Amino acid sequence: MSSQTTSFPVITKTVPTFYFIGVTTAKSSIMKVFPLWMQVLGRPEIVLEGMDLKIHDTAEAYRAAVLQIKNDPFSIGGLVTTHKIDLLTAARDLFDYLDPCAQRCNEISSISKLEGRLEGHAKDPITAGLSLDAIIGADYFARTGGEVLCFGAGGSAIATLLHLINKPSVGDRPPRFVLVNRSAARLENARAMVENLTTDIQIEYVQNADPLRNDALLASMPAHSIIINATGMGKDTPGSPITADGLFPLHAIAWEFNYRGELDFMHQALAQRQSRAVRVEDGWLYFVHGWTQVVAQVLHLDLTPEIFARLESAAASVRAPAS
Ligand SMILES: NC(=O)c1ccc[n+]([C@@H]2O[C@H](COP(=O)([O-])OP(=O)(O)OC[C@H]3O[C@@H](n4cnc5c(N)ncnc54)[C@H](OP(=O)(O)O)[C@@H]3O)[C@@H](O)[C@H]2O)c1
Incomplete structure (x- = not known):
């Protein structure tokens, strides 16, 4: 299994880091919502970091994003938007496990780690x-x-x-x-x-x-x-x-x-x-469902209806008014 890239070195993180792999991540409401959710979940030490990639970016860029999570112990996982198909196409061999939906749809929205394995899940269905x-x-x-x-x-x-x-x-x-x-x-x-x-x-x-x-x-x-x-x-x-x-x-x-x-x-x-x-x-409800499912996967928590309701309410508290 290949896990080498030369142009994008892996950055050693010092705090647990959850990545958001998207296009214009800084503008997403998740930047405000995520810290609130970590408080709700009792994990305030986890930080969110955006990784902006171009639409249909290079295979090398997608592989570097995945390798950062795979090879850095404090990089705990991430959510993928927009690049779900392209990222998996470029970096499929770096994953140790892909869930049946990911295999069937050839896309992933969740990157997580379990017992040393790098896992990809397609949460979108x-x-x-x-x-x-x-x-x-x-x-x-x-x-x-x-x-x-x-x-x-x-x-x-x-x-x-x-x-x-x-x-x-x-x-x-x-x-x-x-x-x-x-x-x-x-x-x-x-x-x-x-x-x-x-x-x-x-x-x-x-x-x-x-x-x-x-x-x-x-x-x-x-x-x-x-x-x-x-x-x-x-x-x-x-x-x-x-x-x-x-x-x-x-x-x-x-x-x-x-x-x-x-x-x-x-x-x-x-x-x-x-x-x-x-x-x-x-897409607001889609946003809340999408993020809560991936957070639950990366943090290995049971997303009960009660926890979902608390997270949904925390997200609503910082939702920007519609333009
Ligand atoms: N609210 C949420 O939480 C949420 C959740 C999921 C997705 N989304 C949003 O939904 C959008 C799609 O997400 P995705 O992951 O499915 O992205 P994606 O994989 O990039 O898919 C977008 C598709 O639209 C096609 N397309 C672009 N312009 C088109 C046009 N004028 N006519 C016909 N097809 C066109 C693209 O075709 P090509 O192959 O030619 O590029 C591409 O296949 C993104 O903006 C994403 O942010 C939001």
């Missing part, structure tokens, strides 16, 4: 799922006839699809899930995952980055459909996958995966709250 379930409730698709249109086919989008495929009750599965992505590679990754599963969901793969074509896809969705922005546009990159003229289906749920940034897609949806009866959700 759990956290995207917990958030989606809280938004739509039971039997949504049977009740409404809605479908799903998801812009972006990265780690979080794939996790959402997997969560829906795994729903045991037919009323909790959409009849159709349209997955739109700029590059073909991400769609192929999704297709490869789905081919190993059995599902009655009709999954359509659309390679596209033209907002006008996305508008046409939006217009083709039935009422009550769930329209997801999982592209990172409006936070990681400017803009929105649709134009200002894109019409949401009546009674649609517009789910923006982010909760900070320009959030253009969310504002486009908000403008249709009255005219199209669009319900708009942002």
